[in-house]
Amino acid sequence: xxxxxxxxxxxxxxxxPEAFGFLVDKYRESVFAFAYSELRNFHDAEDVTQEVFIxxxxxLKTLRQYDSFHAWLYSxxxxxxxxxxxxxxxxxxxxFIEDQxxxxxxxxxxxxxxxDMAVRMINEAxxxxxxxxxxxxxxxxxGGMSIKEIAIFLGTSINAIKHRLSxxxxxxxxxxxxxxxxxxxxxxxxxxxxxxxxEAVKHIRIQPVQPVKSVPWILSLAAGVIFGVLxxxxxxxxLDLMPAPMSSSLVGETKVLEVGEIPVDVMKISEMTVxxxxxxxxxxxxxxxxxxxxxxxxxxxxxxDTWTKKADMPxxxxxxxxxxxxxxxxVFGGARIEAGLSGADAGVLATVxxxxxxxDxWTKKADMPxxxxxxxxxxxxxxxxxxxxxxIHGDMDEYDPMxDxWTKKATMIDPAERxxxxxxxxxxxxxxxxxxVHLSAVRxxxxxxDTWTKKTDLSEKVVHFTANxxxxxxxxxxxxxxxxxxxxxxxxxxxKSFLPNEWWLRLSASVVKDKIYAMGGxxxxxxxxxxxxxxxxxxxxxxxxxxxxxxxxxxxxxxxxxxxIxxxxxxxxxxxxxxxxxxxxxxxxxxFMSEAVATKVRLPKNWGEIKTKD
Numbered sequence: 001x002x003x004x005x006x007x008x009x010x011x012x013x014x015x016x017p018e019a020f021g022f023l024v025d026k027y028r029e030s031v032f033a034f035a036y037s038e039l040r041n042f043h044d045a046e047d048v049t050q051e052v053f054i055x056x057x058x059x060l061k062t063l064r065q066y067d068s069f070h071a072w073l074y075s076x077x078x079x080x081x082x083x084x085x086x087x088x089x090x091x092x093x094x095x096f097i098e099d100q101x102x103x104x105x106x107x108x109x110x111x112x113x114x115x116d117m118a119v120r121m122i123n124e125a126x127x128x129x130x131x132x133x134x135x136x137x138x139x140x141x142x143g144g145m146s147i148k149e150i151a152i153f154l155g156t157s158i159n160a161i162k163h164r165l166s167x168x169x170x171x172x173x174x175x176x177x178x179x180x181x182x183x184x185x186x187x188x189x190x191x192x193x194x195x196x197x198x199e200a201v202k203h204i205r206i207q208p209v210q211p212v213k214s215v216p217w218i219l220s221l222a223a224g225v226i227f228g229v230l231x232x233x234x235x236x237x238x239l240d241l242m243p244a245p246m247s248s249s250l251v252g253e254t255k256v257l258e259v260g261e262i263p264v265d266v267m268k269i270s271e272m273t274v275x276x277x278x279x280x281x282x283x284x285x286x287x288x289x290x291x292x293x294x295x296x297x298x299x300x301x302x303x304x305d306t307w308t309k310k311a312d313m314p315x316x317x318x319x320x321x322x323x324x325x326x327x328x329x330x331v332f333g334g335a336r337i338e339a340g341l342s343g344a345d346a347g348v349l350a351t352v353x354x355x356x357x358x359x360d361x362w363t364k365k366a367d368m369p370x371x372x373x374x375x376x377x378x379x380x381x382x383x384x385x386x387x388x389x390x391x392i393h394g395d396m397d398e399y400d401p402m403x404d405x406w407t408k409k410a411t412m413i414d415p416a417e418r419x420x421x422x423x424x425x426x427x428x429x430x431x432x433x434x435x436x437v438h439l440s441a442v443r444x445x446x447x448x449x450d451t452w453t454k455k456t457d458l459s460e461k462v463v464h465f466t467a468n469x470x471x472x473x474x475x476x477x478x479x480x481x482x483x484x485x486x487x488x489x490x491x492x493x494x495x496k497s498f499l500p501n502e503w504w505l506r507l508s509a510s511v512v513k514d515k516i517y518a519m520g521g522x523x524x525x526x527x528x529x530x531x532x533x534x535x536x537x538x539x540x541x542x543x544x545x546x547x548x549x550x551x552x553x554x555x556x557x558x559x560x561x562x563x564x565i566x567x568x569x570x571x572x573x574x575x576x577x578x579x580x581x582x583x584x585x586x587x588x589x590x591x592f593m594s595e596a597v598a599t600k601v602r603l604p605k606n607w608g609e610i611k612t613k614d
Contacts (some may be wrong), residue, residue: 005069012060013206021198024053027070030153031077032189033143037135038081040123042187048084049189050197052077057201074153122183125176133168136161141177142184144560144592166358169327178326178382304591305544309584310563311360315351316581318568319373322554323384325401329355329556330365331565332386332399335373336581348373348390352399355565355585357558366404370395374552376421378428380447385409385428387445390417392435396445413452414441420467424474424488429455431476431486432462439463444488456491458484464505468516470535477518478504483533500531500540506551510562513592517562519546520553527551527569530588548584560592 005026011019031052036045055076063072126134139150147165151158169177313331320334331353350371354363368386375389384399394415398407416433423429428445432438438461444453458479465478467486475496476484481503483496507521519530527549532541546564553567564586568579 009060009063009069012057017057017201017204018198020053020057020201021194023069024194024197027073028053028189028193030070030139030143030145030149031073033139033145034074034077034135034153035081036142037126037138038078039084040126042119044084046189046193048077048080050193051080053197054200054204055080058204058206061206070153071155074155119183119187121176122180125172125180129168129171133164133171136164137168137172137180140165140559141181142187146560162358181326304589306589307544307547308587308589309547310357310587311355311362311585312583313355313566313585314353314362314364314583315349316583317349317351317373317566318550318552318579318581319375319390320552320554320566321375321377321386322556322563322565323377323379324556324558325379325382325384327356327358327558328401329357329558329563329565330377330384330399330401331355331554332377332384333368333372333375333389334566334581335390335579337579347371354401355563357561357563357587365401366406368399369397369406369408372417374417376419376430378421378423380423380426380428383447385445385447387421387428387430388412388416388419388433392417410445410450410452412445413443413454414439416441418463420465420476420479422467422469422474424469424472427488429467429474429486429488431467432458432465432479434463437461442486455488456493459493464507464521466507466509466518468509468511470511470514470516473535475516475533475535477509477516477533478507478521483538485535496535497533497538497540500542501525501529504529508553508555508564510555510557512557512560512562512590515590515592517543517555517557517588517590519543519555519562519564519588520549520567521551544588546588547586548582550582550584552579553582557590560590562588562590564588 005023008019008023012023028049032045032049035048035052036042039045039048052073056073063069126137129137135154136150139145139153140147143150145153147161148158151161154161172180315334315336317334317336320331322329322331324330333351334349335347336349337347348371350367350369352365352367354365355361356363370393372386372389372391372393372395376387378385378387382400382402384401385396386399387396388394392415394412396409396412398409399405400407412430414433414435416430416435416439419430419433419439421428421430426447428447430443430445432440432442440458440461442455442457444455445451446453458476460480462479465476465480467474467476469475472487472489474486474488476486477499480495480499482498485494485496486492487494501523504518504521504523504525507518507523509516509518511517514535516533516535517530518533520527521529523529528546530543530546532543533539534541548564548567548569550564550567550569554565556563556565566584567582569582570579
């Protein structure tokens with residue numbers, strides 16, 4: 001169920017230019033990615049993207065089929081890119097010095113040089129592919145689009161996009177894909193882009209849509225006869241002959257959808273969906289009654305806030321850890337202690353298995369040098385660092401997914417299990433844990449020097465929690481009744497909002513689009529509880545429950561989907577030295593592709609109220 005682009009367009013054509021901002025937010029990434037796939041220049045792609053939306057707004061009244069707005073944008077982008085490419089032919093192949101920013105000439109930057117080299121390597125890799133392959137890769141990695149969205153955007157089948165994506169990946173090295181993903185993340189459009197577009201279109205006057213005059217009664221009677229005759233044909237659907245109305249007086253089913261943090265009142269009538277302001281009255285909302293404050297225009301990604309069963313993990317286990325590299329998930333260690341099992345089939349595991357979400361298949365990889373459970377894993381520059389665990393030791397090993405080989409690293413300070421760890425600014429931070437006693441220790445690991453450093457301890461000795469990095473801060477969830485924010489630069493802690501549960505332990509969490517999704521574990525809400533934490537607004541939002549109740553699970557995010565892997569439904573059994581290991585894998589769709597402007601309480605009356613910085 002979704003809100004309609006046509007409704008937003010209708011508001012734009014009737015004196016509400018600020019509504020256009022929601023269309024910009026919805027499609028800007030895909031337009032930018034498509035422009036880059038044609039131009040191979042981020043600055044030119046951004047300029048074209050801006051021109052696309054301004055041109056689209058100017059010509060909005062000429063669009064006859066509102067539901068084809070995305071295809072229309074594709075066409076405009078294609079034409080503007082071709083025009084720019086033709087104009088390039090009249091320019092020198094290299095850039096002149098006077099075209100360079102003065103500060104870049106005065107203060108040459110090694111980081112800038114490295115970024116330029118990375119972009120050049122990526123462009124060379126894309127140029128080595130057929131255009132349809134490089135275009136699909138760019139829309140997928142830079143545009144953040146799903147396979148289905150790419151198929152719709154390019155006007156082709158889902159299977160065709162799957163084939164192109166698979167062939168493109170197969171022809172590029174894993175490190176190139178990793179560099180591509182990282183570089184594209186750094187080059188995405190900034191929040192101020194939408195603000196600039198909306199401020200620009202406010203000064204563009206477009207002729208309002210003329211209201212439809214009432215039809216003479218004789219024509220209404222004739223139309224009634226025609227519809228009556230058509231309805232007698234069993235092979236013809238009457239509704240298929242009519243465009244979806246902006247409002248309806250038919251009695252329908254009314255629902256309140258949770259889109260982001262703002263509820264949207266939606267009335268569903270047969271296969272038609274309209275925004276309703278008269279809940280329970282069987283009425284749609286007239287166009288002039290539409291209220292920006294009470295509606296959320298952005299479409300959720302298809303299947304957002306839903307769970308899907310995936311292929312089981314070959315080795316059932318709990319107390320495992322998972323990390324993603326180049327679109328694949330690697331699962332490490334864990335325990336498999338079950339009644340009736342003994343010897344090699346029981347106890348702590350050294351097992352490593354790779355899961356590919358694209359094919360929904362598992363592959364056995366090289367075992368860890370040391371068997372361990374209740375460990376932590378972190379990814380830096382395409383390498384996975386496996387740290388600590390049970391039996392208690394401080395061993396740390398580096399795993400290279402490309403070579404499937406292991407390298408010994410520096411021993412951890414204050415060895416522990418049941419601790420939490422995450423990566424920020426190229427360093428690993430490990431918090432708390434247990435080593436016969438509970439710990440409050442915080443340690444920082446620098447891969448460049450292969451050394452550990454002590455940081456300021458936590459205020460309490462804690463276990464069974466998570467740590468995730470967002471926007472330069474680390475958020476600890478589960479050990480305290482509140483979210484604890486850690487700033488590595490100041491080495492200080494700040495108490496944030498309280499958890500949605502009275503207590504929450506043995507959970508797992510992953511980050512998607514700067515939001516933390518915490519799930520599973522043991523709490524007063526049960527073992528299938530899922531909630532999203534937004535560090536910007538310091539608020540929690542309840543999400544769809546985990547289908548399989550469990551704790552000591554692992555989660556990992558790939559392309560906006562979170563995969564909940566393994567675990568055990570028997571938390572008490574684990575505490576007593578046993579437990580039932582699970583192999584179940586379930587995929588959660590965050591719907592991250594349709595994020596709109598973040599707001600704590602309400603949507604803005606106009607985009608001028610939004611404070612953004614480029």
